[in-house]
Amino acid sequence: MPASFQSADALPKSWDPGAVESDLYEGWVNAGYFTADAASGKPPYSIVLPPPNVTGSLHMGHALDHTLMDALTRRKRMQGYEVLWLPGMDHAGIATQSVVEKQLAVDGKTKEDFGRELFIEKVWDWKHDSGGTIAGQMRRLGDGVDWSRDRFTMDEGLSRAVRTIFKRLFDAGLIYRAERLVNWSPLLETAVSDLEVKYEDVEGELVSFRYGSLNDDEPHIVVATTRVETMLGDTAVAVHPDDERYRHLVGTTLPHPFVDRELIIVADEHVDPEFGTGAVKVTPAHDPNDFEIGMRHQLPMPTILDTKGRIADTGTQFDGLDRFEARVKVREALAQQGRVTAEKRPYLHSVGHSERSGEPIEPRLSLQWWVKVETLAKAAGDAVREHRTVIHPPSLEPRWFAWVDNMHDWCISRQLWWGHRIPIWHGPDGEMVCVGPDETPPQGWEQDPDVLDTWFSSALWPFSTMGWPERTRELEKFYPTTVLVTGYDILFFWVARMMMFGNFVADDPAVTLEGARGPQVPFENVFLHGLIRDEFGRKMSKSRGNGIDPLDWVDQFGADALRFTLARGASPGGDLSIGEDHARASRNFATKLFNATRFALMNGAAPADLPAITQLTDADRWILGRLEEVRAEVDSAFDAYEFSRACESLYHFAWDEFCDWYLELAKVQLADPDERVVQHTTAVLAAVLDTLLKLLHPVMPFVTEVLWKTLTGGESLVIADWPQPSGISVDPVATVRVADMQKLVTEVRRFRSDQGLGDRQKVPARLSGLATADLDAHIPAVSALAWLTSAEEGFTPSAAVEVRLSQATVTVELDTSGTVDVAAERRRLEKDLAAAQKELAGTTGKLGNDAFLAKAPADVVDKIRARQRVASEEVDRITARLAGLT
Known part of the structure; x- marks a missing residue:
């Protein structure tokens, strides 16, 4: 038996992806196909995987990222590059600590019952036992990552990198400690990043109330708020400098109805005099805009909410109340005094919610650690301006510049136990020192209790994963990385921070390569894809219930089907x-x-x-x-x-x-x-x-x-050569002949269908004009593909079709006698003809209406003309069919 038939027998009768995918993948890994050789002489191509959270599992966004990265690396590997696709996971400070705390709560325990060190041990135990679900899911997808270089942001090597860059930034005056407004989660009792705040429209209430005298003839002012409890922290009322209604009040004070405090009336251009009463209450410690007003006017900034979101330190009857309880009680107390002038319920407004805990976020003044970003952000912007990093698609560059050119200082501290602890030690008399990875803290001093924002360690990902701050073979070979693949939605949060830190260490010998063009960047290209939406164009979300587990599709359709679906819809910057x-x-x-x-x-x-x-x-x-x-x-x-x-x-x-x-x-x-x-x-x-x-x-x-x-019979496509130019150009003669043959076969098949002939039902036929059409050599193919047999002696055609080809018209006569119910076919064609004539009449009437043509948009008119043309062709075609039906 020929070898080719043996090969065919090696395949199953049908394609069953679930029966082969796992074994194929493990075979690739065990063969070392995905393991990068830093000593290789091949040109490098490198991608670092955006590290998913250790608590997470793959969602469709991950699946899209992974599919595109895998496609890029597989192609480059086949093209002869030494490819490193480096995997890893993020320790996900807030998410991971929350998971473990919830497990403890089942037994009625809190982290405080164990203390910091023992609690962290429990988190590590959870990570080893339950974390990393995504690694198994990545194998299901077929990710060709180098598992030998798998990294975790809390690994010792990466922790050393974190401590190293923290000290360098601190010593350079780029890290400082200050009271600033942050996004605060009362449930988690920590600051959270902007990326972890999701805004939702919620139904609340808008309360308008009066400061000052209840007598209209005496000084007073009306303000409105959706968070009436924050009035306990008000220190001013702001009006626009040009607002004649309040000019006489600017500089004066009004007493606070509950707190022993005078509220000053300030003039600030931030106020919109056309909105509401044109006066706004100012709570500097609990609102971002109010904080800016407070800084400009040097206002007091009392914090009236504790870390759990309870009213505190106001000296009022409201102390100890939860913020939502206080919202009701403060409104009622204001109403009892006759100060409430209007209440609007329900009032739809946008409220920031914690992505992790789901609760409304509370803006809160807090003592935190910050990175001074001005010079770092400028360098990140310059890298793109100077084309050392290229953003794909270029249309997203303006969004990049709009962000990095207007970036605010970055809050890097979190009030957690799980994470990279801030390497600052405090002395007994308020002294403070930053301790590097090779330094010893002063005896008797205490380390700062806060940990670093997860994004801080993730910002080092492109080079910390390759061994920085040491000079390693991986850094010499694969850094800067070739491309970063990610969604445009985290362009600012993660990509910008990697660019800032990458530029900051660019003069470090460990990451500076000889012959490099200018200061180095963490990646040469940034490819930004869009968001995945459902088939109706809606963003996928848990609240809508329209999310799809990618592994469900792998189980149902196979990994290839999932991957091809995602890649087929992926274009630079576009949603799919x-x-x-x-x-x-x-x-x-x-x-x-x-x-x-x-x-x-x-x-x-x-x-x-x-x-x-x-x-x-x-x-x-x-x-x-x-x-x-x-x-x-x-x-x-x-x-x-x-x-x-x-x-x-x-x-x-x-x-x-x-x-x-x-x-x-x-x-x-x-x-x-x-x-x-x-x-x-x-x-x-x-x-x-x-x-x-x-x-x-x-x-x-x-x-x-x-x-x-x-x-x-080859070893594996993973290491096969990528197709090179074949040297075979398009043959114009063969192309025309095949195109003519395709048209002829298609028209005959369509004619057969119109005649009521079944697919593959052989009918005698006579073909005329093939020689003139230069298709005489293709009679066997046309006959076979159009299901025709040769006309024998006594052939009597009952139907015919003419097909205009590139060089001549070919006539195909068929004998359909005995194969078609002529009466039934005539009735069907007459019905179709009536529908086509109606469409033709309708479109012709519209196009003949001058009033319609004067008002209708050009694209609408074009569509109607196209419909008229199609209808006319249908009338001619069906009429011809009826004439040929005998």
């Missing part, structure tokens, strides 16, 4: 909408590839040198020319991070051209009595599949691996 139908279509595509390859193998396809192009058929030359065009298109698209364009090109070539046309033409050629035609056909089948499977491998690694290894 996906639904189950998309995944099902991708699964069908994988099945189509499988069946096509199995057919080729069963018919003897095997790797072989292609004969001279002149010895090949039109169909062979056409498909090889198209393959070369597609190869160039895919290369161009990948280089531009246009994954959607690459996938669309491959999908339509594989399905519409190779499977739907060439395979059908190949069946005719494989039946040719000339053995050379058969051999050439099998060689072309193998050549096209070899290249097609390689081009698809970065996005669909599993099915392509199975098929390619069976087809070629």
Whole structure:
């Protein structure tokens, strides 16, 4: 039995991804295909995985990120690069501590019951036992990461990097401690970053109340707020300097109704005189805008909420109340005094909520550690301006500059136990010292209780994971990294911080390479993709219930189907909408590839040198020319991070051209009595599949691996060579002939359908004009694909169709006698004709209406003209069919 038939037998009857994916992946890992060699002489290509939270699991956003990174690295590996795709996880300070605290709460315990050191040990135990679910899910996706270099942001090496850069920043005067307004979580009792605050519209109440005299003839002023309890921290009322209504009050004071405090009336241009009463209450310690007003006017800033969100230190009857209880009690007390002038309920307004705990965030003045970002942010902006880092797509550059050019100082401290503890030690008399990783803290001094924001250690990720601050082989080989792949939604929060720290250490010998062009950056390219939306274009969220677990799709359709669905929708900066139908279509595509390859193998396809192009058929030359065009298109698209364009090109070539046309033409050629035609056909089948499977491998690694290894006997597509230019150009003659043949077959099939003939129902036919159309050599193919048989003596046509081709008109006469219910077919055609005539009349009437044409937008008119043209063609076509129906 020929080897090709043995190869076909090696494939199952149908494609079952779940039966092979796991073993294939582990085989790749065990073979060391994904392990990068820092001593290699190959050109480097490196990506660091944006570290997912150790508490998390893969969502569709992760799956998209991972698919695109894997596609990039697999292609570069095949192109001969030494590829490092470095994985790892983030310790996720708030999320991880919350998980462990909830576990303790089940037993009625708190972290304070254990103390800091023992609690941290429990967190490490949880991390080892339960953390890292994502690592297993990444294997399910087929991520070609270098597991030997897996990193965790709390690893000793990365912790050393954190302490090193903290000290350098501190010594440079770029880290300081100050009271500033922060996002405060009363439930978690810590500051949280802007990225961890999600804004939602909620129904609240807008309370308008009166400061000053209750007598309209005496000094008073009316303000409005949705957080009436914060009036306990008011220290001023602000009005616009040009507001004539309040000019006489500016500089005067009004007594606070509950607190022994006078509120000064200040003039500030921040106030909008057209909004509300034109006067705003100022609570500097509990509102960002009020804080700025307070700084400008040197106002007192009393904090009236404790760390748990309870009213504190006001000396009023409200002390000890939760903020929401106090909201009601303060409003009632104001109403009892006759100060409430209006209440609006419900009042829809936007409120920041903690992403972790779900509670409303409380702006709160707090003593925190900060990074002074002015010079760091400028360097991050300059790196893009000077094209040392290129943002894809360029249209997102303005958003980058708008952020880094207006960045506020960064709060880096968190009131947690789990995380990188701030390396500051405090002395008994208020002294303070920053202790580096190789230094010893003063005896008897206490370390600062706060830990660093998780984003601080993540900002070091591109170089700390490669061994910085030591000079390592990985840094010398793979740093700066080639590209960062991430969503545009965290462009500012994470990407900007990596750029700031990367530029800050750029003059460090450990990360400075000889011959580097200017100060180094952490990545040479930033590719920003959009957000994943559901099939209706809505953002996926838990509240809407429209989120999709990517592993559900892997179980149902296979990893290749998930990956192809995501990559096919991914374009630079653009959002993508996906639904189950998309995944099902991708699964069908994988099945189509499988069946096509199995057919080729069963018919003897095997790797072989292609004969001279002149010895090949039109169909062979056409498909090889198209393959070369597609190869160039895919290369161009990948280089531009246009994954959607690459996938669309491959999908339509594989399905519409190779499977739907060439395979059908190949069946005719494989039946040719000339053995050379058969051999050439099998060689072309193998050549096209070899290249097609390689081009698809970065996005669909599993099915392509199975098929390619069976087809070629090669070791693995992971280490196969990426397709190079074949030297085969498009043959214009063969292209025209095949296009004419496709049109002829398509029109005959359509005519057959209109005549009521079943698919593949053979009917006698006579073809005229093929020689003039330069298609005489394609009679067997046309007959086979249009399901026609030769006309024998006594042939009497009952229907005919004329098809205008590039060089001539071909007439196909068919004998449909005995195969069509003429009366039923006439009734069907007459019904279709009536519908087409109605459409034609309607569109013609609109286009003849001058009043309509004067008012209708141009695109609407164009669409109606297109509908009129189609309707006219349908009328002509159906009329001709009726005339030919006997």
